[in-house]
Amino acid sequence: NSIYLQGLGDVRPALPTDLTRLEGLAERSLSAQAFGYVAGSAGTGATARANREAFDRWRIVPRMLRDVAERDLSVEVLGTAMPSPVLLAPVGVQSILHPDGELAVARAAAAEGVPMVLSTASSYSIEDVAEANGEGPRWYQLYWPKDRELAVSFLERAKAAGYTALVVTLDTFTLAWRPRDLDQAYLPFLRGIGVANYFSDPVFQKAIGGPVTDANRDMALLHWVANFGNPSLTWDDLIFLRDHWDGPIALKGIQHPDDARQAVDAGMDGVIVSNHGGRQVDGAVASLDALATIVDAVRDQATVLFDSGIRTGADVAKALALGAKAVMVARPYAYGLALGGQAGVQHVLRCLQAELELTMVLAGITRPSELSLETLVRA
Ligand code: FNR
Numbered sequence: 001n002s003i004y005l006q007g008l009g010d011v012r013p014a015l016p017t018d019l020t021r022l023e024g025l026a027e028r029s030l031s032a033q034a035f036g037y038v039a040g041s042a043g044t045g046a047t048a049r050a051n052r053e054a055f056d057r058w059r060i061v062p063r064m065l066r067d068v069a070e071r072d073l074s075v076e077v078l079g080t081a082m083p084s085p086v087l088l089a090p091v092g093v094q095s096i097l098h099p100d101g102e103l104a105v106a107r108a109a110a111a112e113g114v115p116m117v118l119s120t121a122s123s124y125s126i127e128d129v130a131e132a133n134g135e136g137p138r139w140y141q142l143y144w145p146k147d148r149e150l151a152v153s154f155l156e157r158a159k160a161a162g163y164t165a166l167v168v169t170l171d172t173f174t175l176a177w178r179p180r181d182l183d184q185a186y187l188p189f190l191r192g193i194g195v196a197n198y199f200s201d202p203v204f205q206k207a208i209g210g211p212v213t214d215a216n217r218d219m220a221l222l223h224w225v226a227n228f229g230n231p232s233l234t235w236d237d238l239i240f241l242r243d244h245w246d247g248p249i250a251l252k253g254i255q256h257p258d259d260a261r262q263a264v265d266a267g268m269d270g271v272i273v274s275n276h277g278g279r280q281v282d283g284a285v286a287s288l289d290a291l292a293t294i295v296d297a298v299r300d301q302a303t304v305l306f307d308s309g310i311r312t313g314a315d316v317a318k319a320l321a322l323g324a325k326a327v328m329v330a331r332p333y334a335y336g337l338a339l340g341g342q343a344g345v346q347h348v349l350r351c352l353q354a355e356l357e358l359t360m361v362l363a364g365i366t367r368p369s370e371l372s373l374e375t376l377v378r379a
Helices: 001-009 019-029 030-040 046-056 101-112 126-133 148-160 180-182 186-192 202-208 217-226 233-244 257-263 287-298 313-321 331-362
Strands: 056-059 075-077 080-082 087-088 116-119 140-144 166-167 251-252 270-273 301-307 327-330 377-379
Touching: 001 331, 001 377, 019 030, 019 287, 019 331, 030 180, 030 186, 030 331, 046 056, 046 287, 056 313, 080 087, 087 116, 087 313, 087 331, 101 116, 101 331, 116 126, 126 140, 126 148, 140 148, 148 202, 148 233, 166 180, 233 251, 251 257, 257 287, 270 287, 287 301, 287 313, 313 327, 313 331, 327 331
Parallel strands: 087 327, 116 140, 140 166, 166 251, 251 270, 270 301, 301 327
Antiparallel strands: 056 377, 075 080
């Protein structure tokens, strides 16, 4: 309601409440390279479009006279209590978007009590982001590097800095065919920005023979590229992760029910149904279309989260109705960060949560757990 009250006076929200408008505004304020990095997707963008279209094929059926005066959007996911079933997805090198990058996002997340998932490819260190996040809830996302010692170092640093759950991204052991980044020479662009989280790591520094300086920066970047992902990993390697992480682990990038079952068999606590926002396999199945069969396959043996294509509160409600316990969003808050720093990220979170709450109560629903397939029809 505070958003409506602001609108009644002279004070208008600094950013539009229709979050789909943020992309156009960000395009005007960011460089072509920075905008291309966020908005871009794999190949022709077919999967990114399919992610959005999948939401249009489901419609919510509102129910009346159900006493919705008291509502509670809070959920607990992988041991973390959160005010609503929404998390901030991992997004790498955020200083491309705003000088404060992940620090601004960490402060916004803490102010709203919303968990952030810090990317391995962050532009601030694990420790600096933890400090900015303070008492806020935070998870760590691992891009599993070739060098196992480096992987262990990341996990130990994250644990020591208070990240409670681990998200292991499986769909990006190499960057996909992303025409916008290729055309705009993304890696040379990144050279000027660096990947501080790697550069600050003692194991990384040992591998390149000392701290990163102007003199060895190119070599450091090449070492990063060579080590970024490990294409030879198999399901058996997950034992190694279990041995080095005490808290809950969720696998991100799952699109097939058999992979979800294997995750359960490997003792994983959660799976994140995601196609990386359409940034990896062009022509891949829409993430929302993969969700229901995965929920069926996993039943209650693991927590199912969802991302790729969430833009509105109604989208969140649909993903929950199809069985996700919570959702993650990426591009909307990345644009919020670009346009308004910490306040921009908070604006996005507040809009999304407010619209989710309104959608739910107007549909006769007071708790996320009440959302089910009975709430939806096929369009
Ligand atoms: C991402 N994503 C991502 N995922 C991850 O596991 N580690 C990362 O470092 C990044 N980096 C990243 C950068 C940018 C600019 C984007 C847009 C995305 C993927 C992200 O976590 C998420 O899976 C999707 O982006 C979700 O789709 P939407 O919300 O962007 O449609």
